[in-house]
Amino acid sequence: MDRPPIDDGVLTVRDGVILALQPGDTARDLAAEDLGDVVLMPGFINAHTHLELGFCRGRIPPCPLWDWFDRLIELNRRPDAGPLRRQSIIEGARESLEAGVTCIADISRSGENAALLSDSPIRKTCYIELISGAKSPPYDAHSLEHALAKVRTRAQDDRLRIGISPHAPYSVTPEDLAAAASLAAHDGCPLTVHVLETQDERDWFAQGSARLDAYLAKYGVGGGARRPGGSALKLLRTTGILRHRPLLAHLNYVTDDDLAILKKSRAAIVWCPRTHAYFGHAPHRWLDMLNAGIPVCFGTDSLASAPSLSALDELRFLHAAHPGVDSMTLLECATARGAEALGLGQRLGTLTPGKWADFVTIPLPEVLVRDVGRAVLETQHGVSGVWVNGANVFTRR
Numbered sequence: 001m002d003r004p005p006i007d008d009g010v011l012t013v014r015d016g017v018i019l020a021l022q023p024g025d026t027a028r029d030l031a032a033e034d035l036g037d038v039v040l041m042p043g044f045i046n047a048h049t050h051l052e053l054g055f056c057r058g059r060i061p062p063c064p065l066w067d068w069f070d071r072l073i074e075l076n077r078r079p080d081a082g083p084l085r086r087q088s089i090i091e092g093a094r095e096s097l098e099a100g101v102t103c104i105a106d107i108s109r110s111g112e113n114a115a116l117l118s119d120s121p122i123r124k125t126c127y128i129e130l131i132s133g134a135k136s137p138p139y140d141a142h143s144l145e146h147a148l149a150k151v152r153t154r155a156q157d158d159r160l161r162i163g164i165s166p167h168a169p170y171s172v173t174p175e176d177l178a179a180a181a182s183l184a185a186h187d188g189c190p191l192t193v194h195v196l197e198t199q200d201e202r203d204w205f206a207q208g209s210a211r212l213d214a215y216l217a218k219y220g221v222g223g224g225a226r227r228p229g230g231s232a233l234k235l236l237r238t239t240g241i242l243r244h245r246p247l248l249a250h251l252n253y254v255t256d257d258d259l260a261i262l263k264k265s266r267a268a269i270v271w272c273p274r275t276h277a278y279f280g281h282a283p284h285r286w287l288d289m290l291n292a293g294i295p296v297c298f299g300t301d302s303l304a305s306a307p308s309l310s311a312l313d314e315l316r317f318l319h320a321a322h323p324g325v326d327s328m329t330l331l332e333c334a335t336a337r338g339a340e341a342l343g344l345g346q347r348l349g350t351l352t353p354g355k356w357a358d359f360v361t362i363p364l365p366e367v368l369v370r371d372v373g374r375a376v377l378e379t380q381h382g383v384s385g386v387w388v389n390g391a392n393v394f395t396r397r
């Protein structure tokens with residue numbers, strides 16, 4: 001991701017960290033393991049998911065977001081939902097690793113993901129989600145701070161970071177958004193927010209939206225106050241959210257003004273292409289964002305709207321839809337740029353000496369491959385091996 005591909009490369013790892021990456025002769029190096037005809041590349045980063053919703057897989061047919069939320073809330077209020085959510089988190093981490101995802105940004109309402117994933121080798125940023133006025137905590141800034149402190153009792157290490165996620169500018173009050181921003185400022189914790197996922201959200205801020213008003217009133221969330229006359233991104237700017245390198249999810253309905261705000265901010269964008277297609281949204285402006293120099297990375301979103309937790313599947317889906325987009329750019333968005341977006345660019349995302357040894361192999365039997373990136377996106381093979389901190393955590397048999 002930071003240099004041209006190396007033919008017959010040798011990657012040297014010590015104590016979980018990359019020591020060297022160079023052309024070599026594995027036959028002469030007795031300590032080296034010959035991985036065969038594979039592409040060896042950084043592990044994939046899934047920068048937006050909700051593993052706890054895995055049990056909703058295939059249970060909600062495509063529909064407008066507000067109807068989808070109804071169905072999702074109904075499934076989550078069933079008596080057996082708690083154990084199913086916990087099981088989904090554990091299974092989701094395993095499924096992610098087997099798809100070559102070595103790092104996830106995972107949002108949970110309960111904050112249970114941090115404890116449940118502490119034994120998983122996957123690298124994770126676990127965000128606790130705040131919805132103002134929700135029935136269960138965190139439902140305001142105070143309960144968010146309390147939840148953060150509670151989850152924090154668990155030791156954090158290189159593989160686990162705890163973050164906060166004020167859900168969206170319409171479902172979190174301006175006061176709670178401002179409090180979340182100052183919490184992130186004092187604590188230094190990562191921050192992610194869903195923004196402009198629907199046209200209704202854009203309309204709600206611009207001139208009001210009866211559909212969004214009805215949704216908020218139905219669940220009693222968002223504080224009940226309409227906020228027309230502005231925009232979602234302007235609210236994130238005035239409440240201080242944009243100052244804290246937030247990871248902003250979706251941005252499906254941005255205007256030129258929004259792009260100008262994003263360009264001036266320190267925000268990164270995570271887009272979920274297959275979930276975008278599932279909801280049938282208007283074309284996304286991710287290429288405009290990339291051309292404007294706005295950081296873009298990819299996520300799957302949850303299994304309630306995406307068919308898998310594989311970042312590689314997202315890339316292959318995008319490549320099929322946009323064959324003219326440079327394959328290496330796509331791969332960078334799911335590795336190096338994802339790491340930057342999570343604030344982990346110094347340790348993750350490329351096979352650079354000094355970084356964590358998180359990498360995957362993809363079988364590529366072709367003898368001569370001119371465009372390696374394209375071959376990775378066009379071969380039918382999934383990942384064959386996955387390493388985190390230099391330790392093999394999955395091998396396809």
Ligand SMILES: [Zn+2]
Binds near residue numbers: 048049050194301302
């Ligand atoms: Zn989401």
